[in-house]
Amino acid sequence: MAGLLDRIKGFLRGPQGKALTEKARGIAADPRNRERARTAVSRLRRKR
Numbered sequence: 001m002a003g004l005l006d007r008i009k010g011f012l013r014g015p016q017g018k019a020l021t022e023k024a025r026g027i028a029a030d031p032r033n034r035e036r037a038r039t040a041v042s043r044l045r046r047k048r
Helices: 002-013 016-030 031-046
Strands: none
Touching: 002 016, 016 031
16 A cells, blocks of 8 residues: 555656646635535535
8 A cells, every 4th residue: 555655645746746736726725616525525424
């Protein structure tokens, strides 16, 4: 399992990983997306 995590870390440190990280941060900054995430998490919590 450690090998997989190392590969993921390596990818995120590279140019493609950095671009995807920045894109994800931009999407996460949108208030509509934050509300969607909150409702999805609350739905998942209620099912248990």
